[in-house]
Amino acid sequence: MRIHEEHFTVDGVPAVRWTPDDSTTDPRPLVLIGHGGGQHKTAPAVVHRAHRFAASGFAAVAVDAPNHGDRPSDDRYQRIATEIRARADAGDDPAPLLADFQALVAAQTVPEWRAVLDHLDPGPVGYWGVSLGCGLGVPFVAAEPRVRAAVLGLGGASARAAVEAAARITVPVEFLVQWDDERVPRAQSLALFDAFGSAEKTLHANPGRHGDRLPEHELDSAVRFFTRHLTPPPH
């Protein structure tokens, strides 16, 4: 199937939408993909997922986070990112600083992503994001009632704000854990899963470290998860 890729900006924020080249009229269900730390909105892993979602009948959208992709570098974020790396290299736990950082960025991305949804006026919305995409995704999904299902993961309950936001999430959640994650302590991952307020939530754990490629069957699972929750059953 041919996939159509369309770049656009909303209030100066660069975004991209992938849609299948078919005859479906909008609004179709949409999956917003949050990219990982240091990635571009068209990083290979993002495009791989976006194409798969589009080939399954969804629109997929990704937005450059501040200080990422086609956006200007931001000295404030740059300084904190450098500090986090230095702490990790020194063997200190970077989790508290990382959590503060993600909360700071989320205060900017939550309204930006909501503006992207306003601009697109989509059908039912899903959210997919791990690592930074989870740190920014939890407050977004908690704040945005158009999101009806979320795949999150590779993130932990390292800050009270994250736990409180997770507790406000009530839509179905599929939560990915890398069992040998060297950056997110396993107990913090399980605590974040515990914190979700959703009646339907499933934790999927697979062997692997933080940056390892997720198993392809997890993308299959995400497609079925979004199909189940964003696609109305046939009458």
Next chain:
Amino acid sequence: MRIHEEHFTVDGVPAVRWTPDDSTTDPRPLVLIGHGGGQHKTAPAVVHRAHRFAASGFAAVAVDAPNHGDRPSDDRYQRIATEIRARADAGDDPAPLLADFQALVAAQTVPEWRAVLDHLDPGPVGYWGVSLGCGLGVPFVAAEPRVRAAVLGLGGASARAAVEAAARITVPVEFLVQWDDERVPRAQSLALFDAFGSAEKTLHANPGRHGDRLPEHELDSAVRFFTRHLTPPPH
């Protein structure tokens, strides 16, 4: 689809096979289902899964465990089962005694189930079993090279024998955890998942207590898991 149900015995052990009423010639891939404690081989939950597997092109087989279903009651097992219930009712941890009990039963069921496979001479074999079906399934899957993939769960690493058997399992495993299991401590569940020697293993945790109905999407997932590992890809 019509499902054919055929009862048979192997060396006096009662078993049942479900197959789709279609034109496929044997050997077709087979899923052996281990029933739960106190259940019959045709308990509603077993039949529900068996029909789903059969409708997906597998043969499904279930065998009455000793002291269960159509088999005579066994005073020795009966006494231990009574003792386990008494300990649990008294607030003691029944896990060590339960593990010893399951090891005792497995010493009988492993050769019985292997004899059932010898009798049926099937194609690739999968195993599905939770709770008692996990306690008996882990030593069976470890011992039986015809099993190429296993869905296990609602069981823990409560005994060294279970951990050692799990470590000998190298086929893909999908491992189910009830997140609010009041009978299997969460840490023991995670430890059993840790123990599997398989390079491909995925833990699926869902909210719920030990006896709660598993989410239907987990049966969907099991069908896809067995399809992935038991069905040769088309040439």
